[in-house]
Amino acid sequence: MEITQVIKKIGEYWDERSLVFDKEHDTEDLEAWKSTLVYLLGDDKNRSVLDLGTGTGFMANMTSEMGYATIGMDISKEMMKIGVRHANSAQLNAIYMEGSALLLPFMDDTIDYIINTRLLWTLVEADAAIKEWSRVIKPGGKIYCFNRMKEGVGLTSNKVNVYNDEDVNAHLEIKGAEMKDLIELLERNGLVDVRIEKLPGLTRPGYDYEPWFVLMGTKPISQRQIEAIGIAEFWNKSASDYEKTHQIDDHNNWKDTLKDLIGEKKEQKILDVATGTGIIANLLGQAGYANVSGIDLSERMMAIAVEHAKECQIDVSYKLGNALELPFEDETFDIIINSRLLWTLTEPEAAIREWKRVLKPGGKLIAINELEPEFGIRCDNIADYQKEIRAKELPYSNIDQNEILEKFKECDLKDVEIKPMKGCRLINSDRENWYAFIGLK
Structure with a gap:
């Protein structure tokens, strides 16, 4: 029966x-x-x-x-x-x-x-x-x-x-x-x-x-799930004040720099991982890229991103998800981009491999981060953040830039390099310490 x-x-x-x-x-x-x-x-x-x-x-x-x-x-x-x-x-x-x-x-x-x-x-x-x-x-x-x-x-x-x-x-x-x-x-x-x-x-x-x-x-x-919950809670609480200290200066210069990194083809499928309030994703939408998506663990951060997209009358899609477990099929995107994400990663090599998974063959990974010249990523008071999100460790919170390049290579990315982002800075800052780690699938 x-x-x-x-x-x-x-x-x-x-x-x-x-x-x-x-x-x-x-x-x-x-x-x-x-x-x-x-x-x-x-x-x-x-x-x-x-x-x-x-x-x-x-x-x-x-x-x-x-x-x-x-x-x-x-x-x-x-x-x-x-x-x-x-x-x-x-x-x-x-x-x-x-x-x-x-x-x-x-x-x-x-x-x-x-x-x-x-x-x-x-x-x-x-x-x-x-x-x-x-x-x-x-x-x-x-x-x-x-x-x-x-x-x-x-x-x-x-x-x-x-x-x-x-x-x-x-x-x-x-x-x-x-x-x-x-x-x-x-x-x-x-x-x-x-x-x-x-x-x-x-x-x-x-x-x-x-x-x-x-x-x-x-x-x-799992520990990954515990950390994901902690990360979402932290950035949900921080959402309303985040842009006060994270607004970028000279949008046109940022757009031109991103175009140089991504290329001129406007139909490329682009994913901004840990998009936050959509600063990069919406900037790309304004620059004319037609297939931009953003993903983040924080619903409240993305709610702000969605509002900004509406204000700018651009079509950027946003989705809830973890940078370590992207809800997309293999070989979906031409470009994976993120900004100031590296230092927050609890499992950075696992994240890089996951981003590589959803990249198309020949696709490009671009990880933007502020660097201290000659020293790499340096985050002060990281212990407080680590405790709040209940993370065991944050391996890239203090790491040499050359070590990051080596990690990219170990994850089987090709033509790995680091490029300075000239003229890119935050509002009310005279520091041009933004760099892009780049690798190809």
């Missing part, structure tokens, strides 16, 4: 059983559940919750009532209709969506928590499901699977053929999984800090049920 047919039959089964199922939660101690959820999810109510296999909304409505932005999702419309009625009666804001736990209609890294109750045993293609859940939760986000289990054993089912259909039942891969198997399921699909914890006291006294347990795991967050 095709998996789509299996899922359809499971949905139909729960549609028919929706009213009976809703009554089963009358056995639960709601206040104990709320305390448990606060313990697991924390006090930050700005976090988002996706309740998979939400059924009649027992968990979704509870987390919504507690203040979390909540979406409940299930393959059974009839079950969710009851959940919606409960939400409306209690004037709650939980959102309900029809959908399968195997294919979630959300972008990568967008949900803080995925929760579910008594869903595990019903999963078909369990590994695919966990991979999909992990895809949509944010780095550092968590998955919580609540289920009654036999202590020291794991999932149990009293019915041999739960859905009265042998083909469907054959797809329930983990219906009777042991606790160690459930932990392994999450671990082999990339989650960390995986464990199972017993949750006593959730069912009201007098009901002879197996106790509740929660299987939990965390989506790992």
Whole structure:
């Protein structure tokens, strides 16, 4: 039987059983559940919750009532209709969506928590499901699977053929999984800090049920992701004051210098990496280059860039992204350019290789930076910035210019050179210490 047919039959089964199922939660101690959820999810109510296999909304409505932005999702419309009625009666804001736990209609890294109750045993293609859940939760986000289990054993089912259909039942891969198997399921699909914890006291006294347990795991967050978040936060905070000290002088001279570096062909595809407030990207647009894009981690910096582009009536496109992981196909651009980016890079050689990846064969990399004559890049008080963005190191914050040229060569760039940018300076500065590091793919 095709998996789509299996899922359809499971949905139909729960549609028919929706009213009976809703009554089963009358056995639960709601206040104990709320305390448990606060313990697991924390006090930050700005976090988002996706309740998979939400059924009649027992968990979704509870987390919504507690203040979390909540979406409940299930393959059974009839079950969710009851959940919606409960939400409306209690004037709650939980959102309900029809959908399968195997294919979630959300972008990568967008949900803080995925929760579910008594869903595990019903999963078909369990590994695919966990991979999909992990895809949509944010780095550092968590998955919580609540289920009654036999202590020291794991999932149990009293019915041999739960859905009265042998083909469907054959797809329930983990219906009777042991606790160690459930932990392994999450671990082999990339989650960390995986464990199972017993949750006593959730069912009201007098009901002879197996106790509740929660299987939990965390989506790992890499050092690169930590640093990217820190960088975005820093420059978002700095956006409103950035241009006070970073405005360039003599725009015509800058345009002429950039033309000399880039070439006269106005149809070239140009990407300004870490574009900030769009100073270089918009200048290129004003100079007549027709295919200019800017990318940056800071939304607030780029918002200023977009406004400047509108003011100048030029067509420059802006996109959110990391200089270390560009959201573009291989060999997309003729020119990669950046300004005062080198000193901020946490992984400079990885960045150079990434820029080279998106360059077309024969394309040119131009990295502009202020230099101290004979010494290269020198940044004072770098420790404060490094601490704020939570970076392990900033290798190019103090580096000899010849060493940068050697790094370009090590990254397989050709015809590597450094060119002075004569007459280029900032407003209210008499220093002409701008240089361009250049290399070809």
